[in-house]
Amino acid sequence: xxxxxxxxxxxxxxxxxxxxxxxxxxxxxxxxxxxxxxxxxxxxxxxxxxxxxxxxxxxxxxxxxxxxxxxxxxxxxxxxxxxxxxxxxxxxxxxxxxxxxxxxxxxxxxxxxxxxxxxxxxxxxxxxxxxxxxxxxxxxxxxxxxxxxxxxxxxxxxxxxxxxxxxxxxxxxxxxxxxxxxxxxxxxxxxxxxxxxxxxxxxxxxxxxxxxxxxxxxxxxxxxxxxxxxxxxxxxxxxxxxxxxxxxxxxxxxxxxxxxxxxxxxxxxxxxxxxxxxxxxxxxxxxxxxxxxxxxxxxxxxxxxxxxxxxxxxxxxxxxxxxxxxxxxxxxxxxxxxxxxxxxxxxxxxxxxxxxxxxxxxxxxxxxxxxxxxxxxxxxxxxxxxxxxxxxxxxxxxxxxxxxxxxxxxxxxxxxxxxxxxxxxxxxxxxxxxxxxxxxxxxxxxxxxxxxxxxxxxxxxx
Amino acid sequence: xxxxxxxxxxxxxxxxxxxxxxxxxxxxxxxxxxxxxxxxxxxxxxxxxxxxxxxxxxxxxxxxxxxxxxxxxxxxxxxxxxxxxxxxxxxxxxxxxxxxxxxxxxxxxxxxxxxxxxxxxxxxxxxxxxxxxxxxxxxxxxxxxxxxxxxxxxxxxxxxxxxxxxxxxxxxxxxxxxxxxxxxxxxxxxxxxxxxxxxxxxxxxxxxxxxxxxxxxxxxxxxxxxxxxxxxxxxxxxxxxxxxxxxxxxxxxxxxxxxxxxxxxxxxxxxxxxxxxxxxxxxxxxxxxxxxxxxxxxxxxxxxxxxxxxxxxxxxxxxxxxxxxxxxxxxxxxxxxxxxxxxxxxxxxxxxxxxxxxxxxxxxxxxxxxxxxxxxxxxxxxxxx
Numbered sequence: 001x002x003x004x005x006x007x008x009x010x011x012x013x014x015x016x017x018x019x020x021x022x023x024x025x026x027x028x029x030x031x032x033x034x035x036x037x038x039x040x041x042x043x044x045x046x047x048x049x050x051x052x053x054x055x056x057x058x059x060x061x062x063x064x065x066x067x068x069x070x071x072x073x074x075x076x077x078x079x080x081x082x083x084x085x086x087x088x089x090x091x092x093x094x095x096x097x098x099x100x101x102x103x104x105x106x107x108x109x110x111x112x113x114x115x116x117x118x119x120x121x122x123x124x125x126x127x128x129x130x131x132x133x134x135x136x137x138x139x140x141x142x143x144x145x146x147x148x149x150x151x152x153x154x155x156x157x158x159x160x161x162x163x164x165x166x167x168x169x170x171x172x173x174x175x176x177x178x179x180x181x182x183x184x185x186x187x188x189x190x191x192x193x194x195x196x197x198x199x200x201x202x203x204x205x206x207x208x209x210x211x212x213x214x215x216x217x218x219x220x221x222x223x224x225x226x227x228x229x230x231x232x233x234x235x236x237x238x239x240x241x242x243x244x245x246x247x248x249x250x251x252x253x254x255x256x257x258x259x260x261x262x263x264x265x266x267x268x269x270x271x272x273x274x275x276x277x278x279x280x281x282x283x284x285x286x287x288x289x290x291x292x293x294x295x296x297x298x299x300x301x302x303x304x305x306x307x308x309x310x311x312x313x314x315x316x317x318x319x320x321x322x323x324x325x326x327x328x329x330x331x332x333x334x335x336x337x338x339x340x341x342x343x344x345x346x347x348x349x350x351x352x353x354x355x356x357x358x359x360x361x362x363x364x365x366x367x368x369x370x371x372x373x374x375x376x377x378x379x380x381x382x383x384x385x386x387x388x389x390x391x392x393x394x395x396x397x398x399x400x401x402x403x404x405x406x407x408x409x410x411x412x413x414x415x416x417x418x419x420x421x422x423x424x425x426x427x428x429x430x431x432x433x434x435x436x437x438x439x440x441x442x443x444x445x446x447x448x449x450x451x452x453x454x455x456x457x458x459x460x461x462x
Numbered sequence: 463x464x465x466x467x468x469x470x471x472x473x474x475x476x477x478x479x480x481x482x483x484x485x486x487x488x489x490x491x492x493x494x495x496x497x498x499x500x501x502x503x504x505x506x507x508x509x510x511x512x513x514x515x516x517x518x519x520x521x522x523x524x525x526x527x528x529x530x531x532x533x534x535x536x537x538x539x540x541x542x543x544x545x546x547x548x549x550x551x552x553x554x555x556x557x558x559x560x561x562x563x564x565x566x567x568x569x570x571x572x573x574x575x576x577x578x579x580x581x582x583x584x585x586x587x588x589x590x591x592x593x594x595x596x597x598x599x600x601x602x603x604x605x606x607x608x609x610x611x612x613x614x615x616x617x618x619x620x621x622x623x624x625x626x627x628x629x630x631x632x633x634x635x636x637x638x639x640x641x642x643x644x645x646x647x648x649x650x651x652x653x654x655x656x657x658x659x660x661x662x663x664x665x666x667x668x669x670x671x672x673x674x675x676x677x678x679x680x681x682x683x684x685x686x687x688x689x690x691x692x693x694x695x696x697x698x699x700x701x702x703x704x705x706x707x708x709x710x711x712x713x714x715x716x717x718x719x720x721x722x723x724x725x726x727x728x729x730x731x732x733x734x735x736x737x738x739x740x741x742x743x744x745x746x747x748x749x750x751x752x753x754x755x756x757x758x759x760x761x762x763x764x765x766x767x768x769x770x771x772x773x774x775x776x777x778x779x780x781x782x783x784x785x786x787x788x789x790x791x792x793x794x795x796x797x798x799x800x801x802x803x804x805x806x807x808x809x810x811x812x813x814x815x816x817x818x819x820x821x822x823x824x825x826x827x828x829x830x831x832x833x834x835x836x837x838x839x840x841x842x843x844x845x846x847x
Contacts, residue, residue: 023523024498026512027505032482044497071499072484091497114488118760135488135540262544325543328479 001040001083005061009043009085012053017044017091028068028086034334035076035419037066038083044091048166048174048205051087055203055449056172058085062447065170067199069110069141072133074337075418077145077198081453089140092205095119102180103211104163109140109204125211128155131414132321140204146196148414150320153239153372154246154279157414158209159195166206167194170445178208193440198416199451201444215279218246219289220313223296224270224303228252228355228367231272232348234299235371238276239344241295243288247277248372249320250351255327255366259319262326268303274371275316323368324379330364332381336397336420340404341375341413353403354378361396363389375413401427418454423461465520467513467557469550477514477550479543480507486537486547491768492530495783500527503537503547510554520563528554529566530777532784533649534768535737555651565650568776573647573655580641581610591617594624595636602635605672607663607686609679610642611805619678619805622830623704627676629835630716634676637666645681648689649772657693660685664694678704678826680734680741680804687739703735705803708829709744712751719752720834725798726755727823730788730811731766732804745803745825752832757795767791771810785814793818801825 001020010018019025019042029037045051058065064084071078080086092108095116099105100123107116113134117126131137131149141147143165148157155161164178177190194202225231228250235248251259253271260267267273276292278285293304307313327335342350351367354376358365369377378400382393401411401424411417411424426434438456442448469477486503487493493502500509506527512518531551538547558564575584587595591613606627612619627634644659667675667690677683680703687701711717729749735741742763749756761767770777770784788811792800799821802808812822823839830836 019498021500021523022518023509023512023527024500026518027500027508030482030508032484070484070487071482090499093497112488133484136484136486322542325479325481325483328481328543 031071031073033076035079037080039080039086040083042086044088051168052172058449067203069138070136072137074415075420077418106208110138124214139207144199145416150247161209164208167202170450217282217285218279219285220307221276222305223274223301226271228272228351229348230300231274232351234296237295238292246279249275250371251368255368258326258329334384336380338378339413339415342407342409344374346407357396357399361392363392363396422457463520476546480545485540489536489540491784532768532772534733539764556653559651569650576642583614585614588617594621598635603673604634607675607677609682619824623826625835630711643682643685645685674700676702676707680732705744709747719832723754727801728757728797730802732807733768759791769810771806
């Protein structure tokens with residue numbers, strides 16, 4: 001990038017908030033995935049005005065800008081795939097307001113979900129969506145990707161909690177969307193448009209979101225089944241059984257095996273397990289848990305066990321959150337993480353079909369995920385250096401996406417499309433719909449500078 | 463500079479396990495001060511991978527990332543991949559030292575101090591401590607390993623521990639010619655120098671036929687507990703941290719509190735005592751046994767904040783920012799003082815405490831005061847009158 005533009009950017013944020021150091025460019029050119037980009041400059045805005053000035057300059061010189069929260073995306077979302085500016089929101093990290101009377105808060109984009117919830121704890125309040133990375137991921141990133149997580153089955157995703165945003169358009173205008181009220185039909189839902197737009201339409205600088213009281217109690221139960229399909233059936237029955245679980249997670253046999261090795265935990269021999277959680281009034285939770293237990297037994301559960309202590313429950317959630325990392329034990333260099341989601345009645349069939357796809361392609365596909373809301377994480381494992389294995393893995397991935405769509409599902413329930421899923425985007429969306437999305441994109445971002453080459457397939461991929 | 467580390471299978475496995483999930487952002491104290499990913503575990507792990515692969519070359523920027531890691535293990539507590547970050551950093555430092563590209567000149571000065579004077583601070587033993595040592599027996603199967611910081615900067619902590627030992631009727635002595643345990647040499651990658659330092663003390667232990675070491679320094683504790691058996695497996699030496707010893711004698715009422723502590727305190731877990739040695743309960747039990755009112759910090763035990771002591775030299779500004787962050791939490795708790803169980807943490811906190819913090823204490827002295835063995839807590843001004 002031309003030195004005079006770097007000087008101009010330095011003038012906006014100050015020398016301590018900009019870098020072209022090689023090491024920093026390398027680190028900020030990645031997220032957890034295999035997608036790697038080429039950052040030319042890293043910049044840390046401190047105010048919405050900084051963001052506005054940066055975007056105005058980038059728009060003028062037509063330089064791509066890649067907004068970045070905690071960089072915990074699982075689809076290449078923040079990666080600077082074209083040489084450009086990485087716009088790090090991590091230094092805009094203040095909680096500006098906690099409005100207890102109106103059950104809402106206002107925070108800058110770079111605050112982590114954990115920090116927000118830690119601050120709310122003394123008030124016995126929380127914001128419920130909790131992606132596995134809640135310790136580090138930022139509120140801005142979560143809204144930009146409409147993140148979900150374990151408790152989305154009861155509490156929904158960030159879309160259900162956001163009231164309003166402060167955003168900066170790619171052309172530099174600073175705009176406040178939404179309201180402080182619990183509902184509003186005043187004009188188009190711009191907050192909704194930006195939520196889940198993966199940083200392609202605007203840079204989120206502030207988030208106003210709803211809060212809710214912490215539940216009085218929480219209880220966790222595990223149920224073991226001979227196969228994932230039975231577990232899926234039990235999950236579906238619980239979901240339609242008017243029991244309102246706060247989480248239903250599935251772990252298949254491979255995942256159970258890797259976790260037990262990884263964390264030295266012991267599970268009974270089984271083909272799949274569910275971790276089921278209920279929260280709410282202390283006099284209701286045990287009853288609902290009992291009913292869910294009966295459903296599991298009716299669906300053929302081999303063993304049902306209620307956690308006896310908070311510590312035991314915590315261990316189970318740690319195990320669930322470590323599921324992905326534990327796959328490292330299988331010694332495959334590369335992993336494609338999917339987050340397909342199907343209508344809840346189709347969960348058992350999807351689970352069965354994943355097993356078939358795994359067998360047919362002779363590919364290991366450990367599967368776990370938020371089975372309660374139909375959101376599954378099949379992980380296609382392969383060794384990139386083994387071309388045959390690579391081809392089989394790609395075929396399996398293809399078939400998984402096609403199956404999910406065939407069953408009325410979506411290619412991404414919560415991670416976003418980013419780079420990794422963009423070639424599958426047309427499986428789910430018809431040309432007219434994609435065209436409308438692209439028109440919205442070009443209306444807001446006429447020069448296509450904001451997080452380009454994400455979501456929509458490149459010409460070569462289409 | 464040309465530097466490409468090559469790692470053992472085990473270290474490579476650990477390094478490759480880091481999948482850059484970002485969880486370490488929530489714990490790494492250096493990251494939280496810098497708000498820049500190259501200063502946290504995932505940034506450092508990627509950096510080491512890139513060095514290994516020859517993608518980046520060694521320069522001052524890289525060196526600073528390698529030596530600002532406080533080795534506090536905070537990241538390891540949150541890492542879902544259980545990556546042994548500190549082992550990787552230590553091994554990288556070892557290879558840098560081997561290639562004579564590290565550590566930093568300020569670190570080398572500390573190492574030279576040890577080889578010239580036997581202690582990292584290059585100081586003379588304070589006369590009051592020397593006098594106390596002169597009164598100890600020549601031989602005993604139990605020794606107090608004094609450590610550099612307590613010995614040369616805070617002798618009162620040791621003198622108090624001596625008095626407590628005497629009060630409970632335990633015979634002990636010290637290594638009169640004790641030299642630095644070498645822990646920090648190992649942390650800086652100066653492996654040979656470390657082994658030499660450890661061997662010297664091992665020889666002294668052998669000569670005195672020592673069966674038990676009590677130390678108030680968590681770093682010395684870890685060295686003797688974990689490294690000594692590797693170097694000299696034939697030496698069967700039990701190792702106790704002073705908090706383990708004190709808890710034992712208080713719990714068994716061999717030592718009894720006689721003076722009520724009218725203070726509200728918070729205990730700060732030292733990284734090397736907590737995350738390294740997993741000694742979390744003993745210090746808390748001690749405070750309970752002497753009747754102190756305590757408040758747990760928001761981040762305690764496995765997730766307690768590092769005070770930055772290990773990077774004080776040469777990164778004093780960064781250290782200040784770490785200790786300030788710790789004191790921000792303390793101020794919110796509205797306590798009368800902070801207690802710690804590590805002379806290095808004590809030094810770090812004592813020398814950086816803001817005006818509003820009324821007292822910083824070592825746990826041995828608090829016990830000494832509560833049991834009437836010492837009459838003054840010097841670090842506390844005007845609170846006990």
